[in-house]
Amino acid sequence: MSATDAVGHGHARDVDPYLLGRGGGHGSGHVAATGRGAGGPASKTVVVAYGFWLFLLSDIVLFSCLFAAHAVLQTAIADGPAGHELFKPTNIAIETACLLLSSFTCGMSAVACGVRNLLWTQVALLVTGLLGVAFLVLEAKDFAELVEQGFGPQRSAFLSSFFAVVGCHGLHVSAGLLWLGTMMAQIFVKGFRADILRRMLCFNLFWHVLDIIWVALFTIVYLIGEGR
Amino acid sequence: MSDNLDTGDVAAGFAEPHEYTVWEDIQGYLFGLVLATLLTAASFYAVYTHLIWAPAIPIALVALAVAQIGVHLVFFLHLTTAPDNTNNALALAFGVLIVALIIGGSVWIMGHLDERMMPSMHQMMQMQR
Numbered sequence: 622m623s624a625t626d627a628v629g630h631g632h633a634r635d636v637d638p639y640l641l642g643r644g645g646g647h648g649s650g651h652v653a654a655t656g657r658g659a660g661g662p663a664s665k666t667v668v669v670a671y672g673f674w675l676f677l678l679s680d681i682v683l684f685s686c687l688f689a690a691h692a693v694l695q696t697a698i699a700d701g702p703a704g705h706e707l708f709k710p711t712n713i714a715i716e717t718a719c720l721l722l723s724s725f726t727c728g729m730s731a732v733a734c735g736v737r738n739l740l741w742t743q744v745a746l747l748v749t750g751l752l753g754v755a756f757l758v759l760e761a762k763d764f765a766e767l768v769e770q771g772f773g774p775q776r777s778a779f780l781s782s783f784f785a786v787v788g789c790h791g792l793h794v795s796a797g798l799l800w801l802g803t804m805m806a807q808i809f810v811k812g813f814r815a816d817i818l819r820r821m822l823c824f825n826l827f828w829h830v831l832d833i834i835w836v837a838l839f840t841i842v843y844l845i846g847e848g849r
Numbered sequence: 850m851s852d853n854l855d856t857g858d859v860a861a862g863f864a865e866p867h868e869y870t871v872w873e874d875i876q877g878y879l880f881g882l883v884l885a886t887l888l889t890a891a892s893f894y895a896v897y898t899h900l901i902w903a904p905a906i907p908i909a910l911v912a913l914a915v916a917q918i919g920v921h922l923v924f925f926l927h928l929t930t931a932p933d934n935t936n937n938a939l940a941l942a943f944g945v946l947i948v949a950l951i952i953g954g955s956v957w958i959m960g961h962l963d964e965r966m967m968p969s970m971h972q973m974m975q976m977q978r
Contacts, residue, residue: 667933674937678944685948689955714893721885728878728925736871829925833918836889840914844896845907 666819673823677830680793684834687786688841695846699777704846707772709763713843716759717835720794723752724832731825737813743805749828750801753794760791783842790838793831800824881924888917 663671695704730745764784767773774784804817804824811817869877892913895901901909922928928937968976 663933671936671940675940678940681944682947682951685951689952692952692956693959710893710897717889721882721889724921724925725878725882728881729875732871732874732878735874826926829921832925833921836914836917836921840892840910844892844910847896 665815666822669819670822670826673826677826681830681834684786684789684837687782687789688837691782691786691842694778694782697778699779701777701780702772704779704783704843707767708843708847710847712759712763713839716756717839719752719756719759720832720835723749723756724829726752727825727828731821734808734813734818734821739808739812742808746801746805746808750798750805753798753801757791757794757798760787764788786838786842790831790834793834797824797828797831800827877924881920884920884924885917888913888920892917 726745726748730742730749733741733745764787767780772780774781801824804821807817807820892910895906895909895913922941928934928941930938
């Protein structure tokens, strides 16, 4: 196979000089296929990632509804506290740093997975999980403080939508942490099997998308809310 | 390629094991991390200082957020224009359309309704003063 493979690669480079098809191998057909169906059906990795990406996009649409509600209700404070009286910029900055760094370490776990390095995969996943826990603890403390002061979700429409959108993201992070623990156990017990690698791929997509939602969240809810 | 079909193709979020070394992979993530950190810092800086004219701050924040989401998509999710990514990119485009309709439409319609609302007792008292 290696000889034809080398020839195939050379051919692919002629057809596709910028390696847009990354050297061929798309689908199960001939190596020079462009990936647009000419090479036959796409591999399972591509199909699984596409399906999970569709789920994530539907999740983003769900969040967009909560964001829309919050944008509309941001000024409906019912003579209660407004955003700039409640939010603590330092806490939000630390939470943002935790999630951003965890997204990076999650990427490191994908790199370690790519070279089948068990130790570094587990270390990167563990750090990702710890940063996620730190984020959740900070957020839970913020929530508890607000409720203690009497500014719970029932105080005003603004606070209802605030707790809904931030809480929904927090729930997603919690679910992601459960998944992360499961992945660590599965990699430890089952090793780098093809199906485990596909699950890791989906987990990576999930965790990065959580960070993308947090970018929208701290911009719309916290930073723009600060000016109201 | 036929003996390991499953690693031949790459998709969004998948570090390509064949084309790049580990260090090059890490560099990609590092570059993304630095860019994202700079953009986040810029957002916070814009809000808590008077660098930008106050009424323009929300627009600046939205622009910075869109830029950061782009950075995440490229460097963390590995969304490219490669053939095996065309479907992912198209799905994303559709998602962006729906999100824009939901958020833009809600803000637009509710803004108009809000303007047509009868003022509350509290506001009428203030107007009489």
